[in-house]
Amino acid sequence: MPIKVYGLAMSTCTQRVTTTLAEKGLKYELVNVDFAAGEHKSPKYLEEKQPFGVIPVLIDEDGFKIYESRAICRYLEIKYKGKGTELIPSKDAAAQGLFEQAASIETGYFDPYAAPIVFERVFKKMKGLGESDEARVATLKQQLSEKLDVYDKILSKQPYLAGQEFTLADLFHLPYGTWLVKLGEGSLFESRPNVKSWWDRITSRPSWKAVQEAK
Template identity: 40%
Template sequence: MAVRKVYGTLNSPATLKVLACLFEHDLDFELVPVNLDAGEHKKKPFVSMNPFGQVPVYEDGGIKQFESRAIIRSMSFENGKKGEELIFWDARKQAVVANWIDVEAHQFEPAALKLINEMVIKPKNGLAPDQGAVAEAEAELGNVLDVYEARLVKSKHLGSERYTIADMLHLPNLQSLMGTTAKKLIESRPHVKAWCSQILARPAWGKVLEMKRKAQAS
């Protein structure tokens, strides 16, 4: 019986990040679908869980959280087991991970979402990408990935040598970008390319993709 519930959708990067974290920690959960096309996230009862009307909401033992990165940080601290954790218990080591968690939020994702909007979302809705916006977003994401390349020359993962939630938070948007011509931005940077291949191959991420495949097939 899953006590944990994720209210969200498999089309939402923030929802997918939370699912990846649940699989990483081998936690049982139930995904409760929220129909964004029908605007369910802007109506009751959803807005009584997240008054900002955004997915996902995560419910665990009566506590509801709706900011995906907060959910992921909390889940990882609560469920990390010695030797398998995606965070560090050492404050100084975790400080570096924390920094790269917030880089994903404030540098990587804004640039990535602009590109994904032009190259994935618009075409899905029958609209042509705005080529000026694409060029601008590519330049912006390129600058972020230049910083990542320099970082990954010195460290196998963003926050430390080992995989942490700072890397994990990148998965949904990296996966989307790799399905577009923007993958050249990743593949032209050797350390970013190697990091990207490696983290996309995490078994927990494979389980998220498998959920998506099953949902699309049904």
């Protein structure tokens, strides 16, 4: 049985997983979850796939199932360590600790601002929840700007968030960061020279290009 990802090609959380699969050089089958029909909220999906009613879910070739996009990516790196790009450093405790620190930067100082901006401007309307609350967006943008000033300092000393090598901590930024650029907010990255170089480096990876082209 091939590795199966239950999700949608355009979903940000699914893209985190498919980019990781591409970096690892792993073949997979993307099984579309029918959002329009509410498949992700059906009793069968909640029971058999994801109890919180969201995507993505990965079922490995041996039948092992796991959900939560960042957990799936970490699992893939551990399970398929010797394949493709090493996405979590294994050299020593310090390197692993610095990776965890960088991963925590994404979940603590990027995602809490970037994801709700994209929600307001894109997904709110799609879900029929009304128009974007632009006052909220302005506050979130200001908060994210302050965090990215710190990113710029960190990235003035090293090319990637965990140090010298690209890791999952960088990869986790790609889906929402790319939405920000599509929404005309690219200056968040471009106005900070070290953030800009980092963003250019990570978005030019073939894995991310391939995932964006997938339908």
